[in-house]
Amino acid sequence: MKYLHGLRFLKNYAFNHIVKSVKRPTYAYIAITSLCNSRCKYCDMWKNKRENELTTKDWKIIINDLAKIGAVTLTFSGGEPFIRKDLFELASHAKSLDLVTMVITNMSLFKKDHIEKIAENLDFFGVSIDTTHPDIYKEVRGMDWLEEIKQNSHKLMDGLIKLNAQTEVCAFVTISNKNAYEIHEIIHMVFDDLKMDTISFNLIDPNGGSTAKEFIPTHDHINYFKKVVLDHKSLYPISNSIQYLNQLGNFDYKCNPWKSVQIDYRGFLRIPCLFLNENKINLQKQRLSDIWKSKHIQNIFFQYNNCKMCNLGCVAESSWSTYDLNFIINDSFRGIIIPTIKRIRARNKMVS
Numbered sequence: 001m002k003y004l005h006g007l008r009f010l011k012n013y014a015f016n017h018i019v020k021s022v023k024r025p026t027y028a029y030i031a032i033t034s035l036c037n038s039r040c041k042y043c044d045m046w047k048n049k050r051e052n053e054l055t056t057k058d059w060k061i062i063i064n065d066l067a068k069i070g071a072v073t074l075t076f077s078g079g080e081p082f083i084r085k086d087l088f089e090l091a092s093h094a095k096s097l098d099l100v101t102m103v104i105t106n107m108s109l110f111k112k113d114h115i116e117k118i119a120e121n122l123d124f125f126g127v128s129i130d131t132t133h134p135d136i137y138k139e140v141r142g143m144d145w146l147e148e149i150k151q152n153s154h155k156l157m158d159g160l161i162k163l164n165a166q167t168e169v170c171a172f173v174t175i176s177n178k179n180a181y182e183i184h185e186i187i188h189m190v191f192d193d194l195k196m197d198t199i200s201f202n203l204i205d206p207n208g209g210s211t212a213k214e215f216i217p218t219h220d221h222i223n224y225f226k227k228v229v230l231d232h233k234s235l236y237p238i239s240n241s242i243q244y245l246n247q248l249g250n251f252d253y254k255c256n257p258w259k260s261v262q263i264d265y266r267g268f269l270r271i272p273c274l275f276l277n278e279n280k281i282n283l284q285k286q287r288l289s290d291i292w293k294s295k296h297i298q299n300i301f302f303q304y305n306n307c308k309m310c311n312l313g314c315v316a317e318s319s320w321s322t323y324d325l326n327f328i329i330n331d332s333f334r335g336i337i338i339p340t341i342k343r344i345r346a347r348n349k350m351v352s
Contacts, residue, residue, distance in 0.1 A: 005100050006333060008072045009321065013328060015070070022293045023301070024070035027260040027318055028099075029274075032059060032090065033079040034265040038106050039142025042176065042204050042212040045079055046142075054267045056086045058284060060093050062263060065288035067097040071261060073124075075102040079265065082109040091121040104128065104172060108145050110152040115159035119167050127153060127196070128172045132185045136178050140215070153194045157347070164348045168340060170239060171199045180221035183228040191236050195347065198340045200239040201229065202313050203248065207275065222248055237339035241331035244317050251308040253316045258301035260318060261288075271297065272304040 015024045034048040054062075066074060074094045081087050082105050091101045102124035118125055129149060131137050137146040153169075160167055171190040173179070179186065190199045203222070206213050217225070226245050229238060233245075247253065257272035264270055264280075269288060271279040279300055281291065291297055320327040 005072060006337065009328065012070060012072065013321070013325065016322065021295075022298055023256075023258040025259055025261045026070070026072045026321070027314075028066045028071040028074045028263070029077055029260060030059065030062065030066075030074065030263045031077050031079060031265045032081055032084050032087070035083050036079040036106075037083065037108060037143075038080065040209070041140055041142060042174070042209050042215050044209040048079070052266045054265070054284070056089060058267060059086075059090050062267060062283055062288060063090065063094050063097065063099070065283075065292075066261060067094075067099055068289045069261070069292045071099060073100040073102055075104065077104050080106055080109065088114075088117045088121050095121055095123075100124065102126065106141075106145070107149040107152050108143070110156065112155055112159070115156060116163065118156070119160055119163045119165035122167055124168045124170065125156070126170045126172045126200070128174070129153075129190070130174050130176070130186075131179045132182060132189050140176065140178050150189075150194060153196065157195045161347055161350055166344060168198065168344060169196045171196050173199060173201050174204050175201055175217055175221070175225055176204045176215035177217045177221055178215060180217045180225045183225050184232075187228070187232050187236065187238075197343050197347065198237045198239045198336075200313065201225070203311055205275075205310065205312065219249070237336065237343050239336050239340070240313050241317055241320075241327070241335055243320065243327060243331050244313050247316070249311060251311055253308070253319045254305055254323070255307040255315060256319050256322045257304050257307065258298070259322045260315075271300045272307070275310055276304070276307070 009026060012024045012026045033053060034045065035050055036046040039046050063074065076087060076091065081103055094101050100123045101121060103122055104126035105128070107127045130140060134144065134146045138144045157169060160169070173186060187199060190196050203217065204212060204215050206216050226248055229240065230242065230245055232238065233242065262270045262274050263283065267283045268280040269283055271281065321332060
């Protein structure tokens with residue numbers, strides 16, 4: 001199935017090079033809730049109160065339209081997406097439309113009876129985990145959850161192995177000045193202790209919260225982090241390309257924001273992205289499938305094609321996948337996807 005999804009990535013690549021006026025997005029992100037039970041120091045989302053969240057029916061209509069305009073992957077985010085009781089229902093609906101379903105969670109609300117639902121409804125399961133040290137976790141994320149999350153991760157991996165599930169489990173690590181020098185330990189915790197399938201790194205967003213700038217890593221932090229990750233790249237399926245790691249801090253990419261559809265918890269399409277947030281369209285009043293091809297929408301996206309305001313991996317790497325076929329084939333498929341598939345197959349053979 002992952003190879004079939006790969007063909008859809010290539011199909012979008014070809015379409016976007018042939019059709020110049022209207023682009024087909026590949027990635028979709030929906031924040032299904034504004035609420036979060038973490039207290040991260042580099043993100044202010046946990047301060048939100050519940051307001052104007054979409055119903056299950058409303059989200060299903062938007063998911064229908066995401067599939068219709070050509071999205072390949074759909075990431076459920078928040079806030080903390082497991083706060084929504086309908087997460088698995090929405091993921092099931094997305095899978096029925098052949099979307100690659102993904103979620104990113106702090107893992108605090110995980111229950112053992114979630115495992116079968118995860119295996120059935122989610123292609124990708126991301127766990128936010130930034131450190132091997134409980135005291136640093138508590139300092140950065142405001143909660144004393146590290147050991148609980150590690151236990152939950154063990155339960156999840158054991159359960160997926162027993163089910164011979166194909167769900168990919170990834171550790172999401174935000175690099176800050178608090179954890180940059182323990183990257184070696186984090187990598188080995190994720191792969192050797194927690195037995196996860198892959199790991200993904202991002203530099204902290206300095207605009208993510210009121211105190212986020214206090215956690216910005218120095219050049220020495222970044223260089224150390226980069227060296228350790230590159231040294232381990234041939235040993236483990238790390239979900240960051242060498243191209244991204246080599247350009248960290250140099251902003252050597254075009255953004256092409258139309259490649260990603262980003263929708264907030266109220267059902268507003270954010271154009272060009274969640275960071276700039278200059279235009280909002282209420283998708284409860286206008287259908288995404290109706291407005292996506294309009295010259296007005298496309299022109300707004302094109303205005304920011306060369307934006308370099310952030311250096312997030314999800315932005316830079318998905319940008320290269322928009323126009324660089326060599327990156328798609330070598331850096332992405334050969335360098336990331338195939339090694340991860342091999343690790344998943346190897347883990348599932350562990351069942352007795």
